[in-house]
Every structure is written in C-alpha cells, then in structure tokens.
Amino acid sequence: MSTERSYHHGDLRRAVLTAALDVIATHGPAALSLRDLARRAGVSHAAPAHHFKDRAGLLTAIATEGYGLLSTTLGETEDLRDLGVRYVRFAIAHPAHFQVMFQPELLRPDDPELLAARERTRSMLRTAVTGHGDDPAVGFMAAWSMAHGFATLLLSHNLDGPLEGRNPEDTFGALAGIMFRPTGTPSAG
Known part of the structure; x- marks a missing residue:
C-alpha cells in the first residue's frame, strides 16, 4: 500500500510521523522539513500542517x-537497575524519539499531552529511586543521568570501542550494579 493511498484512508498523521522519524534517525531533527515530509507522503505541502x-x-x-513508548518499555518494574536497562533498550529501539524528547527548545513546552506523558514517565522513574540514598531527588538525577548518558554515548557511537562487542543492555546493567550498590556493600573481587 502506498503512502498516498494510506493518506486517503485517513492515515496522513501516521505517514508524516513515520517519515519524520526516518529523517530524524538518519539526519537528526535539524533536517526536518514539513514540505519534504509532505512530498514523501505524496500530499500537498500544506497537508501536514492540518495535523x-x-x-x-x-x-x-x-x-x-516517545514518552508513551518509554513508559511502556519501563513497564511495571521498580527495580532501579532493570529500569535503567529498559531505558537503554528504549533508546536503542527508538533513536529518533530519543533524540527529540530531550531537546525542549524544539518542542511546545506547554503542550498538555506532552506534559502529561513526560510526567507519567518521570513518576515511574522517581518511584524506583525512592529508598536509594538520603535524597530521592539526587538519586533520581543520578540514575537518570547515568542511563541517559550511557544511551546518548551509545547512540552517538562513542561506546563502540569500549563495548568491544558486548551487549549494551548487559553492560549497562553491570555498570548500574556497581554505581547503585547499597551503602556498605563490599564490591565483589
């Protein structure tokens, strides 16, 4: 089924989103143009603006x-290490979403759907951090920084050499185990 035919069946919004995700994954969000996306979808240049x-x-x-997909990926677990692994898994599976979600200058900051989706995800992460350290806010920032930093370095290929073929999710899990070992627990080895 062609993209244009999908449009005629009421699927223009999805067709434009899919084309945009392809452009972002390949060239980054700066390369995005509604006119180009309309051409890719086989519709007039004004059609994407309707949605x-x-x-x-x-x-x-x-x-x-992206925040909805991330919440789904995080699932019901409250295990901090598992949440971090799932965060990295999301970044690997949805690199274009990941690139856009954390660039607030690209987004409408007051969009109610965005705010609600972001808060659902952050709430899941904050709940998992409760009980780790004296200050949950600092624990939240530490855990998020570690998972996000690892995912960002991974997607930008800065970890290709250090990973030496290791599974990124397993490697992150091992790192999180070291970083978030309960206080007073001796290291193994």
Whole structure:
C-alpha cells in the first residue's frame, strides 16, 4: 500500500510521523522539513500542517509518542537497575524519539499531552529511586543521568570501542550494579 493511498484512508498523521522519524534517525531533527515530509507522503505541502500546525507541533507529537513508548518499555518494574536497562533498550529501539524528547527548545513546552506523558514517565522513574540514598531527588538525577548518558554515548557511537562487542543492555546493567550498590556493600573481587 502506498503512502498516498494510506493518506486517503485517513492515515496522513501516521505517514508524516513515520517519515519524520526516518529523517530524524538518519539526519537528526535539524533536517526536518514539513514540505519534504509532505512530498514523501505524496500530499500537498500544506497537508501536514492540518495535523501538526508547524514543525514544533510535529516534534512535540514525536516527543509525546516517545514518552508513551518509554513508559511502556519501563513497564511495571521498580527495580532501579532493570529500569535503567529498559531505558537503554528504549533508546536503542527508538533513536529518533530519543533524540527529540530531550531537546525542549524544539518542542511546545506547554503542550498538555506532552506534559502529561513526560510526567507519567518521570513518576515511574522517581518511584524506583525512592529508598536509594538520603535524597530521592539526587538519586533520581543520578540514575537518570547515568542511563541517559550511557544511551546518548551509545547512540552517538562513542561506546563502540569500549563495548568491544558486548551487549549494551548487559553492560549497562553491570555498570548500574556497581554505581547503585547499597551503602556498605563490599564490591565483589
């Protein structure tokens, strides 16, 4: 089924989102153009604006979708190490979403759907950090920084050499085990 035919069946929004994710994954969010996406979808250059209004609206929709996918990936676990592994798994599976979600200058900061999706995800992460350390806010920032930093380094290929073929999720799990060992627990080895 062609993209244009999908549009005629009411699927223009999804077709534009899919094309945008392809562009972002290949060239980054800076390369995104509604006119180019319309051409890819086989519709008039004004058609994507009907769903997204502008580039910021499209990127906000991508970020909102990304937070929903991240929440699903995180699932029901409250194990801090497992959450970090799942965070890295999300970044690997959805690199374009990951790139957009954490660039607030690209998004509509007051979009209610984005705010709700972001808060659901952050709440899941904050709950998992409770009980780790004296200050849950600091624990939240430490855990998020570690998972996000690892995922960012991984996606930008800065860990290709150090990983030496290791599974990124397993490697992150091992790192998290070292970093978030309960206080007073001796290291193994």
